[in-house]
Amino acid sequence: MLYRLSKAGFRACLVGGGVRDLLLGIQPKDFDVATDATPEEVRKLFKNSRIIGRRFRLVHIRFGRDDIIEVATFRGQADDSPRTELDDAGRILRDNTFGDIEEDAIRRDFTANALYYDIRDYAVLDYVGGMDAIEQRELRLIGDPETRYQEDPVRMLRAVRFAAKLDFTIETRSADAIYEYGHLLAVIPPARMFDEIIKLFHSGTALRVYELLRHYKLLKYVVPELDEWLQDEPTEAMLDFVDQALVNTDQRVDTGQPVSPGFIFAALLWPVVHAQANARQPDRQKMIPALLEVGETVMRRQVRHVSIPRRFSQMAREIWAAQPRFHRTQGKQPQRLAAFPVFRAAYDFMCIQAMVGLVPHQLASWWEEYQREHPATEPEAPRKRPRRRRRRRDAG
Numbered sequence: 001m002l003y004r005l006s007k008a009g010f011r012a013c014l015v016g017g018g019v020r021d022l023l024l025g026i027q028p029k030d031f032d033v034a035t036d037a038t039p040e041e042v043r044k045l046f047k048n049s050r051i052i053g054r055r056f057r058l059v060h061i062r063f064g065r066d067d068i069i070e071v072a073t074f075r076g077q078a079d080d081s082p083r084t085e086l087d088d089a090g091r092i093l094r095d096n097t098f099g100d101i102e103e104d105a106i107r108r109d110f111t112a113n114a115l116y117y118d119i120r121d122y123a124v125l126d127y128v129g130g131m132d133a134i135e136q137r138e139l140r141l142i143g144d145p146e147t148r149y150q151e152d153p154v155r156m157l158r159a160v161r162f163a164a165k166l167d168f169t170i171e172t173r174s175a176d177a178i179y180e181y182g183h184l185l186a187v188i189p190p191a192r193m194f195d196e197i198i199k200l201f202h203s204g205t206a207l208r209v210y211e212l213l214r215h216y217k218l219l220k221y222v223v224p225e226l227d228e229w230l231q232d233e234p235t236e237a238m239l240d241f242v243d244q245a246l247v248n249t250d251q252r253v254d255t256g257q258p259v260s261p262g263f264i265f266a267a268l269l270w271p272v273v274h275a276q277a278n279a280r281q282p283d284r285q286k287m288i289p290a291l292l293e294v295g296e297t298v299m300r301r302q303v304r305h306v307s308i309p310r311r312f313s314q315m316a317r318e319i320w321a322a323q324p325r326f327h328r329t330q331g332k333q334p335q336r337l338a339a340f341p342v343f344r345a346a347y348d349f350m351c352i353q354a355m356v357g358l359v360p361h362q363l364a365s366w367w368e369e370y371q372r373e374h375p376a377t378e379p380e381a382p383r384k385r386p387r388r389r390r391r392r393r394d395a396g
C-alpha cells in the first residue's frame, strides 16, 4: 500500500511505534503511515478507506476483515494557524494544519516515536535524535516538556505506557514535568481516558504501569479512590491482591487470552468496595446487597473520570457480588453460581483472593475440584470464540 501512494507520486513513510519496535527487535503491533497526500487524495487511491477523526483527520484503510492501516498527512507547525484550535489551558483541540515531514516529526510526542522509514530508499529518517534515544532506551519529549504536556496531557500517560512496555526510562526533564502537570489529566474527556487506560492495562506490563502511575502521582487521575485507599493504611493482603491481579492480567496478555476491562476495574476498585461493604455489613451471610450497593456507588464515582462502558462496569459489579457465593458450597448453590455468565471471571478473581490470603486456600481447591467433576458447568465452548473477538474489539 505504501507503493500505491508512492506510484501516484506521493511520499509515503512508516512512522511511529512500528518503526520504533522494529528497531528494538519487538514485533510491532501495527503500522502507521505518514504521507504528503491529503486525506482526500488518500481516500481516492483506496476505495476500502474512510476519513475519520475531528481532532486529527486520518484515513483508515481496511485490509481483509480486521486489519486497518492508519494514514496521516504530514502535519505542520501548530502555532497561530487558523486550522489549529487551542483551549485556554493551551490544549490542542484540533490540528489539521498540513506541513512537511520535518515539521511532522517535531509535533510527535517522544523522539523514539518520530522515526520514519522511507520506502523510496529504505532509509530511516531521524529529525529529532530518535535513534540515540532508542540506543539509550530513553523517552524524551520533543521540545519543551511543559508545553508538550499542556498541549496534550495524555502524553503523560503515554510516557508511563512506553516506559513500562519498552522498559525505557523517562528522561529527567520529561519526568519532572509530570509531577507539575499531572493535574491537567483532570480535564481530559472521560471517554479518551478510558481508551488510554485500557491501553495501559492491556500492555502486558500492567503491574509496572501501576507502579509507575503511583510513582509519578498519576494514579489519582486514573482510579482516584484506589489512590485514596493507598494513602490510608492499606492492608498487606489487599495490596498483594491488586499486584497479583495485574500479574494475572499480564500473564493472560502474554499467552493471548482475553482480558476484560470489567475484570481490570473490578480488581483495581476491590480494595475500596471490599472495605466499604465490610464496614456497612460485617455479616458475610448478608453481604451481597451491601456489595451491590457499594459497588454501584463506587462505580458511579469512577465513571466521572473514566467512562467505562456499561457492560464492563456491570461485569465488575457482578464479579464483586459473586464473591460471597463462593463460600456457599452446600446443596444447589454451587451449581447456580457456576451457571452465572460472569462465573469464570469471578472464579479467577476468587483464586487471586485465595493466593493472597483474603479467602481460605481450601475454597479455591474446592472450586477447582468442583469444576473438574462438573465440566458441563463451564460456559458452552462453541460460543467462546465470537464472544472473545467482540470483547477484544470493545477494548481496542
Ligand code: ATP
Pocket: 015, 016, 017, 018, 029, 030, 032, 107, 108, 109, 110, 113, 114, 152, 154, 155
Ligand atoms: P503503539 O505500539 O502503542 O501503537 P505508537 O507509538 O504507535 O505505539 P500510537 O498511539 O499508535 O502509538 O501513535 C502513533 C504515533 O503517533 C506515535 O508514535 C507518535 O509519533 C504519534 N502520536 C500519537 N499520539 C500522540 C500525541 N498524543 N501527541 C503527539 N504525538 C502522538
Ligand code: MG
Pocket: 016, 017, 018, 030, 031, 032
Ligand atoms: Mg501504533
